[in-house]
Amino acid sequence: xxxxxxxxxxxxxxxxxxxxxxxxxxxxxxxxxxxxxxxxxxxxxxxxxxxxxxxxxxxxxxxxxxxxxxxxxxxxxxxxxxxxxxxxxxxxxxxxxxxxxxxxxxxxxxxxxxxxxxxxxxxxxxxxxxxxxxxxxxxxxxxxxxxxxxxxxxxxxxxxxxxxxxxxxxxxxxxxxxxxxxxxxxxxxxxxxxxxxxxxxxxxxxxxxxxxxxxxxxxxxxxxxxxxxxxxxxxxxxxxxxxxxxxxxxxxxxxxxxxxxxxxxxxxxxxxxxxxxxxxxxxxxxxxxxxxxxxxxxxxxxxxxxxxxxxxxxxxxxxxxxxxxxxxxxxxxxxxxxxxxxxxxxxxxxxxxxxxxxxxxxxxxxxxxxxxxxxxxxxxxxxxxxxxxxxxxxxxxxxxxxxxxxxxxxxxxxx
Amino acid sequence: xxxxxxxxxxxxxxxxxxxxxxxxxxxxxxxxxxxxxxxxxxxxxxxxxxxxxxxxxxxxxxxxxxxxxxxxxxxxxxxxxxxxxxxxxxxxxxxxxxxxxxxxxxxxxxxxxxxxxxxxxxxxxxxxxxxxxxxxxxxxxxxxxxxxxxxxxxxxxxxxxxxxxxxxxxxxxxxxxxxxxxxxxxxxxxxxxxxxxxxxxxxxxxxxxxxxxxxxxxxxxxxxxxxxxxxxxxxxxxxxxxxxxxxxxxxxxxxxxxxxxxxxxxxxxxxxxxxxxxxxxxxxxxxxxxxxxxxxxxxxxxxxxxxxxxxxxxxxxxxxxxxxxxxxxxxxxxxxxxxxxxxxxxxxxxxxxxxxxxxxxxxxxxxxxxxx
Numbered sequence: 001x002x003x004x005x006x007x008x009x010x011x012x013x014x015x016x017x018x019x020x021x022x023x024x025x026x027x028x029x030x031x032x033x034x035x036x037x038x039x040x041x042x043x044x045x046x047x048x049x050x051x052x053x054x055x056x057x058x059x060x061x062x063x064x065x066x067x068x069x070x071x072x073x074x075x076x077x078x079x080x081x082x083x084x085x086x087x088x089x090x091x092x093x094x095x096x097x098x099x100x101x102x103x104x105x106x107x108x109x110x111x112x113x114x115x116x117x118x119x120x121x122x123x124x125x126x127x128x129x130x131x132x133x134x135x136x137x138x139x140x141x142x143x144x145x146x147x148x149x150x151x152x153x154x155x156x157x158x159x160x161x162x163x164x165x166x167x168x169x170x171x172x173x174x175x176x177x178x179x180x181x182x183x184x185x186x187x188x189x190x191x192x193x194x195x196x197x198x199x200x201x202x203x204x205x206x207x208x209x210x211x212x213x214x215x216x217x218x219x220x221x222x223x224x225x226x227x228x229x230x231x232x233x234x235x236x237x238x239x240x241x242x243x244x245x246x247x248x249x250x251x252x253x254x255x256x257x258x259x260x261x262x263x264x265x266x267x268x269x270x271x272x273x274x275x276x277x278x279x280x281x282x283x284x285x286x287x288x289x290x291x292x293x294x295x296x297x298x299x300x301x302x303x304x305x306x307x308x309x310x311x312x313x314x315x316x317x318x319x320x321x322x323x324x325x326x327x328x329x330x331x332x333x334x335x336x337x338x339x340x341x342x343x344x345x346x347x348x349x350x351x352x353x354x355x356x357x358x359x360x361x362x363x364x365x366x367x368x369x370x371x372x373x374x375x376x377x378x379x380x381x382x383x384x385x386x387x388x389x390x391x392x393x394x395x396x397x398x399x400x401x402x403x404x405x406x407x408x409x410x411x412x413x414x415x
Numbered sequence: 416x417x418x419x420x421x422x423x424x425x426x427x428x429x430x431x432x433x434x435x436x437x438x439x440x441x442x443x444x445x446x447x448x449x450x451x452x453x454x455x456x457x458x459x460x461x462x463x464x465x466x467x468x469x470x471x472x473x474x475x476x477x478x479x480x481x482x483x484x485x486x487x488x489x490x491x492x493x494x495x496x497x498x499x500x501x502x503x504x505x506x507x508x509x510x511x512x513x514x515x516x517x518x519x520x521x522x523x524x525x526x527x528x529x530x531x532x533x534x535x536x537x538x539x540x541x542x543x544x545x546x547x548x549x550x551x552x553x554x555x556x557x558x559x560x561x562x563x564x565x566x567x568x569x570x571x572x573x574x575x576x577x578x579x580x581x582x583x584x585x586x587x588x589x590x591x592x593x594x595x596x597x598x599x600x601x602x603x604x605x606x607x608x609x610x611x612x613x614x615x616x617x618x619x620x621x622x623x624x625x626x627x628x629x630x631x632x633x634x635x636x637x638x639x640x641x642x643x644x645x646x647x648x649x650x651x652x653x654x655x656x657x658x659x660x661x662x663x664x665x666x667x668x669x670x671x672x673x674x675x676x677x678x679x680x681x682x683x684x685x686x687x688x689x690x691x692x693x694x695x696x697x698x699x700x701x702x703x704x705x706x707x708x709x710x711x712x713x714x715x716x717x718x719x720x721x722x723x724x725x726x727x728x729x730x731x732x733x734x735x736x737x738x739x740x741x742x743x744x745x746x747x748x749x750x751x752x753x754x755x756x757x758x759x760x761x762x763x764x765x766x767x768x769x770x771x772x773x774x775x776x777x778x779x780x781x782x783x784x785x786x787x
Contacts, residue, residue: 123705142536163535
């Protein structure tokens with residue numbers, strides 16, 4: 001299976017992840033100010049400080065799930081009263097904290113001085129971080145991002161920028177450090193440069209057969225979560241894009257016998273990446289793209305790169321806060337997906353209803369209807385949970401994926 | 416209560432109906448602009464199936480959203496003139512687009528109105544100004560769509576009416592706590608209020624048996640030996656569960672329910688400026704898990720409400736899939752346990768109330784424990 005062979009970028013990824021966690025623990029031990037953030041809190045802000053580091057509980061939870069211990073960590077949270085209906089990332093994280101990260105593959109996260117959540121992906125992040133706020137007595141800063149049904153309004157952007165300034169003031173007060181906006185600007189530029197390479201990497205999905213699988217892109221998201229605003233971030237995505245270009249040029253494709261080009265809608269099923277990828281490849285199917293990874297670096301309603309023009313870095317960060325699918329409505333989601341389906345020559349869409357992410361999943365029935373009605377796209381709805389394997393049924397999933405493939409075949413036969 | 420019949424009555428009187436998504440819409444503002452605001456919750460008893468909603472919503476959506484969708488897509492479809500919602504929860508914020516296409520029909524122009532309630536720490540720069548602008552925009556949108564005008568005088572009069580309703584509700588709940596009004600009667604009239612005009616709601620509360628001089632006071636079934644409990648949740652439990660609580664020898668003497676006490680507990684005095692009024696209204700609102708910025712006040716408010724009552728235990732009625740509530744239950748339970756207060760947690764699913772055997776046993780066991 002080509003996509004799971006350790007490529008140069010794959011080895012580099014392991015190093016980036018290892019370095020990020022090692023550096024986080026080491027700097028925390030040396031007295032750095034530690035912030036725990038929700039994934040879409042703009043980490044570039046912390047680059048403005050000399051000695052502020054950040055951990056990302058969601059990313060840590062995804063690592064746990066990918067390593068096969070998601071359910072183990074969930075059960076710890078359930079044993080102390082957290083419902084199985086709650087988001088599995090949250091349950092993994094709460095479970096991890098409950099026994100001081102005993103089984104964590106990254107030795108957990110260092111104890112925070114400040115918690116920063118936001119409401120853009122979901123308001124429940126604030127509830128989740130409140131659990132730590134209450135149990136640990138750590139201050140909790142909520143960044144409130146208004147949901148949008150149409151392109152983000154100027155007033156909303158100004159409101160978000162004001163909150164970023166407030167966050168900086170809070171960290172300055174708590175840490176005794178000053179924020180250097182020039183460093184923030186440099187970090188935003190580095191992220192922007194890295195995203196350019198990321199988009200180039202995703203662009204190889206346009207090739208037939210595709211140069212990548214969505215599973216590759218899921219795995220390669222990690223630096224976006226833990227290393228934004230760094231030179232290493234740029235170096236990694238440049239390496240990834242250039243290596244993929246070489247492989248495509250030499251005819252090395254992850255699914256060489258690609259007959260069905262599929263598109264994925266929702267968070268990655270971290271516990272199933274290998275099985276799903278390999279089983280689909282046997283069927284000649286490749287999930288070549290995903291909303292989850294395509295939205296990175298864009299703005300609401302478009303997967304295109306939204307470049308940083310060198311102006312106010314906080315204004316740019318605020319402008320991109322609604323990009324991540326969940327913070328915008330169905331019309332915008334449908335517009336971006338329709339464009340991707342057309343550009344990537346997609347044969348079928350896999351809507352992965354995700355019990356752990358209602359904000360992502362709740363519009364999927366409507367979107368499925370729109371994609372079928374307006375664009376005639378074949379699609380299927382499957383049930384997954386991004387990190388809790390106990391809520392996943394392999395048989396049901398592949399029965400439905402087989403039905404999708406049959407439907408595509410039927411459409412082809414009928415011209 | 417027949418919500419459809421009630422809405423038809425408003426329509427027959429030539430009134431304009433604006434259906435509000437839960438939880439805490441700016442009712443007095445809507446009322447002051449000549450609209451009849453109704454709040455789309457408490458539909459569990461009315462909507463028994465969700466066939467129209469199911470093709471649009473996953474099965475793991477809470478009953479509040481599924482019932483609301485069903486109601487708007489079927490019975491209320493031709494009766495509603497406008498829909499209002501704010502960012503009360505992640506599910507509801509996605510609903511307008513899901514419903515808009517389905518509700519569209521020739522000759523019908525159902526207006527969708529929204530506002531964003533800042534969920535950030537309240538002392539943060541920009542939140543107050545941002546919100547006041549949201550209220551201004553809402554007033555502008557309502558005026559434009561319905562051809563109505565805002566009047567500071569009418570707004571203050573509407574706020575006064577809602578305050579009157581609030582005082583009556585608090586008074587009625589005090590009578591429930593004192594054992595001279597059955598909780599089921601109180602709850603029924605409060606839930607009915609979601610579909611009544613505020614004027615009619617005031618009359619309905621005032622007409623409760625416990626308020627009428629010389630009327631026979633309906634007393635709860637087990638008045639002398641009953642043990643007080645406080646209930647909490649997004650919605651009051653279904654009637655069958657209230658009956659199970661009462662027949663187990665328990666009496667509901669306080670509530671921390673979103674559609675009941677949390678909704679009316681705090682109402683500021685009238686002010687001419689709706690932006691200023693609603694800023695204070697939401698800032699000072701009784702804490703609720705959905706109002707993220709009230710998190711730091713939530714536990715103390717809950718414990719204080721309990722301490723001021725004669726309750727000896729707490730029953731959480733968790734609305735299945737309402738994660739806002741479920742994130743808080745463990746910490747609340749821990750804090751209650753530290754004070755030696757017994758707790759029972761019951762999940763209420765979309766068919767809640769129909770399969771009562773297990774709930775009956777758990778409630779009876781809880782009552783037995785409290786008695787010991």
